[in-house]
Structures are given as C-alpha cells and as structure tokens.
C-alpha cells in the first residue's frame with residue numbers, strides 16, 4: 001500500500017516537472033478571460049501599456065497548427081477587439097506579431113485555467129509576460145499557486161501581477 005502511494009507521488013512530481021504538453025484542440029477552443037496578468041517589465045501591462053490585454057476567445061485551426069486569438073486592448077476608456085492568428089513554430093511554441101514579435105506557449109494547468117506565456121520583443125526590449133486565463137472571474141487557490149510558480153520560472157516577481165477582472169470594462 002505504502003509503495004503504491006509512493007509510486008503515485010513520485011509520478012505526480014515528475015509529471016509536474018516535465019515540459020508542458022501541447023493542450024488538445026478541445027481544451028483550447030472556447031471563451032477565456034484574463035483573470036491575472038504579470039510581466040517582468042511591469043509598465044507593459046499597466047494602464048495604457050501595450051500588452052494590457054483582456055482575452056476573449058481562442059480557436060484552434062488545422063488541428064492547432066494555427067491559433068486564432070481574440071482579445072480586447074484598452075487605451076484608457078476605449079476598447080478595441082483585434083483577432084490575430086498565431087502559427088505553430090516548433091513543439092508547443094507559436095509565433096505571432098502583436099506589439100512586436102511574440103513567442104507564445106499555452107500551458108493547460110487545469111480544467112479551469114490556461115496560462116498564456118509570451119516573450120515579447122518590441123524591437124529594443126524583451127518582456128516575459130503571462131496571463132492566467134479562466135472561464136469566470138476567479139481562480140482556485142491551486143491555480144493561483146501554479147500561476148505564481150510559472151511566473152517565478154520566468155523571472156516575473158509576484159508583485160508585478162495585475163488583477164485583470166478589476167479593470168476589464170470591455171464588453172464580454
């Protein structure tokens with residue numbers, strides 16, 4: 001009994017440390033909302049910042065070889081709703097141009113949270129930015145903890161996190 005438990009536990013630990021697998025099409029396609037966002041260069045996601053984005057929807061195209069991403073960007077009171085199409089480069093990394101060049105990875109942490117991780121290069125500076133995406137307007141404690149771990153791996157301090165639900169005034 002003990003041995004079985006230990007095996008399960010070790011299995012879990014290894015599963016957590018493995019590189020994230022590419023999520024299935026059905027796990028990506030759908031409506032997703034920005035619950036939190038965080039960046040190592042915090043000005044990029046602050047009010048008026050170019051990477052302050054409120055996600056709305058993902059669609060996998062061609063078995064996720066392409067990924068259509070719909071989100072709001074805000075400039076103080078105005079909301080605009082671009083759709084961009086990211087193309088899979090290698091493994092689970094996508095490339096898309098938006099406010100510079102972006103390498104994007106989607107991590108499915110749980111049924112209730114996807115983390116959108118991007119490295120943005122604006123021509124001068126590289127920014128690591130992440131978005132915790134959920135289905136409603138909050139996340140479980142486990143999801144939040146996992147999100148913080150992902151940010152730590154990317155050199156993003158916890159205090160550089162913004163609560164997206166508090167400032168998203170764009171149409172749902």
Ligand SMILES: *[C@@H]1O[C@H](CO)[C@@H](O)[C@H](O)[C@H]1NC(C)=O
Pocket residue numbers: 040119128153154155156
């Ligand atoms: C940004 O994140 C990547 C992992 O995606 C990491 O390898 C890199 O060190 C991070 N950059 C900084 C400046 O910490």
